[in-house]
Amino acid sequence: MERQRIALANQELLHGGDYNPEQWLDRPDILKEDIRMMKKAGVNVATLGVFSWSVLEPQEGDYHLEWLKDIMDRLYENGIRTILATPSGAKPAWLDEKYPEALRTDERGQRRHHGVRHNHCMTSPDFRRKVREINVRLAEHFGKHPGLILWHISNELGGACFCPLCRKKFQEYLSDKFHGDIETLNQAWWTTFWSHRYQRFDQIEPPFANGENSIMGLNLEWKRFTTWNMTDYMKSEIEVFRSLTPQIPVTTNFMKLYPGLDYRRMAKELDVISWDSYPRYHNDYESLYDTCIENAFDHSVMRGMCKDRPFLLMESVPGAVNWHEFNKQKRPGMHKLAAVQAIACGSDSVQYFQWRKSRGSFEQYHGAVVDHLGRDDTRIFREVEQTGQILKKLQPVTKSIVRAQAAILFDWDNRWAIDDMKGLSQQKKQYEKTCLSFYRILARLGVEADIISRRDDMGGYGAVFAPMMYLIEEDTAERLRAYVRGGGQLFATYLAGYVDQNTLCYLGGFPGAGLKELFGAYSEEVDTLYPSDRNGIRFADGSIGEVRDFAEVLRVQDAEILGTYTDDYYAGGAAVTRKKCGNNGGAAWYTGARLDDKAMEKLIARALTEAGIPVSEIPQEVEYHCRENGEYRYHFWLNYGKERVKIPQVSGEDFLAGSCPAQENFVEPMDVRIFLERKNTGKAAGSGMAAIPEMEVMG
Numbered sequence: 001m002e003r004q005r006i007a008l009a010n011q012e013l014l015h016g017g018d019y020n021p022e023q024w025l026d027r028p029d030i031l032k033e034d035i036r037m038m039k040k041a042g043v044n045v046a047t048l049g050v051f052s053w054s055v056l057e058p059q060e061g062d063y064h065l066e067w068l069k070d071i072m073d074r075l076y077e078n079g080i081r082t083i084l085a086t087p088s089g090a091k092p093a094w095l096d097e098k099y100p101e102a103l104r105t106d107e108r109g110q111r112r113h114h115g116v117r118h119n120h121c122m123t124s125p126d127f128r129r130k131v132r133e134i135n136v137r138l139a140e141h142f143g144k145h146p147g148l149i150l151w152h153i154s155n156e157l158g159g160a161c162f163c164p165l166c167r168k169k170f171q172e173y174l175s176d177k178f179h180g181d182i183e184t185l186n187q188a189w190w191t192t193f194w195s196h197r198y199q200r201f202d203q204i205e206p207p208f209a210n211g212e213n214s215i216m217g218l219n220l221e222w223k224r225f226t227t228w229n230m231t232d233y234m235k236s237e238i239e240v241f242r243s244l245t246p247q248i249p250v251t252t253n254f255m256k257l258y259p260g261l262d263y264r265r266m267a268k269e270l271d272v273i274s275w276d277s278y279p280r281y282h283n284d285y286e287s288l289y290d291t292c293i294e295n296a297f298d299h300s301v302m303r304g305m306c307k308d309r310p311f312l313l314m315e316s317v318p319g320a321v322n323w324h325e326f327n328k329q330k331r332p333g334m335h336k337l338a339a340v341q342a343i344a345c346g347s348d349s350v351q352y353f354q355w356r357k358s359r360g361s362f363e364q365y366h367g368a369v370v371d372h373l374g375r376d377d378t379r380i381f382r383e384v385e386q387t388g389q390i391l392k393k394l395q396p397v398t399k400s401i402v403r404a405q406a407a408i409l410f411d412w413d414n415r416w417a418i419d420d421m422k423g424l425s426q427q428k429k430q431y432e433k434t435c436l437s438f439y440r441i442l443a444r445l446g447v448e449a450d451i452i453s454r455r456d457d458m459g460g461y462g463a464v465f466a467p468m469m470y471l472i473e474e475d476t477a478e479r480l481r482a483y484v485r486g487g488g489q490l491f492a493t494y495l496a497g498y499v500d501q502n503t504l505c506y507l508g509g510f511p512g513a514g515l516k517e518l519f520g521a522y523s524e525e526v527d528t529l530y531p532s533d534r535n536g537i538r539f540a541d542g543s544i545g546e547v548r549d550f551a552e553v554l555r556v557q558d559a560e561i562l563g564t565y566t567d568d569y570y571a572g573g574a575a576v577t578r579k580k581c582g583n584n585g586g587a588a589w590y591t592g593a594r595l596d597d598k599a600m601e602k603l604i605a606r607a608l609t610e611a612g613i614p615v616s617e618i619p620q621e622v623e624y625h626c627r628e629n630g631e632y633r634y635h636f637w638l639n640y641g642k643e644r645v646k647i648p649q650v651s652g653e654d655f656l657a658g659s660c661p662a663q664e665n666f667v668e669p670m671d672v673r674i675f676l677e678r679k680n681t682g683k684a685a686g687s688g689m690a691a692i693p694e695m696e697v698m699g
């Protein structure tokens with residue numbers, strides 16, 4: 001049974017960020033000034049303790065927690081609460097010296113030297129024990145501190161270790177998974193190919209860069225194992241807090257669509273989902289809108305992991321980071337837009353890395369609220385302060401959530417399998433980008449989408465989009481069939497259902513697992529186009545969409561043909577199909593080729609209309625979201641463009657200005673408008689969502 005989750009007691013939106021007072025313990029004047037400035041900036045939370053192990057425990061067993069208590073006390077007295085991190089993101093020198101097994105081994109089998117961060121073996125019993133010991137101290141000392149609201153496990157857990165301990169654990173994991181039967185594994189991984197058959201589990205190595213990395217099943221299972229082992233490690237940290245401070249929720253900070261770990265597996269162990277967002281704002285290769293809509297997509301991935309609850313934006317930069325290829329400053333107004341975007345997408349916080357710039361070392365030029373200048377009248381400080389004021393006004397939003405009507409399926413192991421499959425065009429597979437393009441189209445149509453896993457409940461969504469659903473197991477196929485039978489619009493594309501959970505190809509036609517009956521069509525061939533190749537799909541209304549990169553030659557059994565290819569040896573052949581299913585209006589749509597956005601938008605709009613989801617046209621460069629509870633809807637309009645933009649008719653109060661909307665409403669360039677609509681009293685553009693009960697928050 002799933003553990004009863006505890007929610008964050010956030011009656012207000014959190015505003016703050018990573019704070020490293022341990023770097024300034026010899027400067028009480030600065031520590032005092034920090035509190036004054038935090039209050040001025042409207043900061044109500046600080047994340048402490050990330051990377052402070054060498055100050056908390058300078059020698060093994062010699063704990064120094066008094067400075068931390070002092071800081072937490074002072075913050076609390078000044079209305080600032082604490083998110084307390086465990087220090088395991090970086091190890092002190094004594095630990096690696098005494099317990100070298102805690103050092104990570106890379107994919108060529110080379111053990112790393114001491115230093116940097118995020119470089120531990122997650123299996124090492126010594127490492128786990130040392131982390132546990134300090135976590136117990138933290139829990140005992142601070143678990144009842146009135147300022148403590150959340151435990152923050154480690155920092156950006158990631159990477160993989162290839163040491164002998166991990167290798168052994170991998171072998172045990174495999175033996176467990178394949179019930180101790182090496183023949184089952186040989187079958188599942190098709191190891192007769194290139195004479196790769198194993199006789200025993202203890203012969204199996206991780207996919208070393210200079211070793212066996214040509215078995216797709218092994219590569220995929222290693223990724224799953226790495227997630228499993230990382231989750232196991234994370235649980236070993238969490239356990240301490242579950243038993244000693246059960247009232248305090250737990251999070252860890254995720255990194256966007258980090259490729260190395262399946263966050264969905266880890267999310268199950270957490271009370272609160274949080275993540276770090278660092279888009280390349282104002283770059284020279286895409287519009288600001290495109291940069292931001294990708295960030296909205298990432299927010300939606302996080303939201304998909306904590307449905308009906310807010311997530312937290314744990315880190316973002318005021319100003320510029322120091323690790324992009326070009327570290328451009330956020331332009332005036334960008335800070336406010338990014339902050340409101342996070343809230344609009346379902347976050348209950350806007351937090352920064354970092355409060356104050358460090359004087360030395362690796363991140364000394366990384367953006368912060370407080371610069372080396374030390375002043376509270378810099379442009380960046382003033383923009384942070386303004387954000388603090390906006391968040392204060394937006395307090396009531398904490399009791400609302402985003403309700404999406406559509407969902408996009410995005411899965412880590414599908415992504416891993418696609419990346420690793422040898423075929424098509426290595427550079428053009430672009431699974432993540434394809435999912436993002438669906439999100440962008442839905443956003444343009446004013447339709448909120450959750451990004452969910454194929455294992456999530458799809459019942460609440462009128463339409464489910466499944467781009468490049470390459471890996472499908474039988475039970476997923478059954479759930480998809482049930483979804484369509486129940487009246488859902490399932491919209492799949494090329495590359496659907498090629499392989500099972502072990503990456504073995506389905507026989508008898510793709511999509512396999514019985515899905516060709518659902519779609520009424522199957523793929524006989526898949527063609528890869530050179531960038532200069534041209535083909536198109538002609539639709540019944542005479543319009544032609546452009547085909548890019550991939551085109552499947554479809555054989556239709558009993559589906560309607562909505563579009564046919566215009567060129568090449570498959571000209572006239574089916575390219576887009578739909579098969580209706582049952583009496584509930586459900587249908588399975590299939591698009592055999594990668595289409596240009598305009599043509600895809602038309603198709604998607606058709607499927608949405610069939611699903612009864614209202615479609616509108618959001619103005620160019622503008623992003624729209626809605627958060628709601630039983631009583632209110634908050635409509636967020638964000639304009640990333642250079643022009644003032646008229647937005648569709650709205651009703652309700654202009655939330656930031658506190659006035660009624662005019663006849664015509666505009667959003668200024670690089671600005672936001674938020675309208676508060678009382679439910680059943682008016683209808684604002686892009687809404688039309690079902691009423692939901694008021695969200696529960698812990699009081």
Ligand code: GAL
Pocket residue numbers: 155156276278315321322353363366
């Ligand atoms: C994050 C990390 C922070 C800091 C930041 C810089 O990924 O969690 O500790 O390094 O990046 O942008």
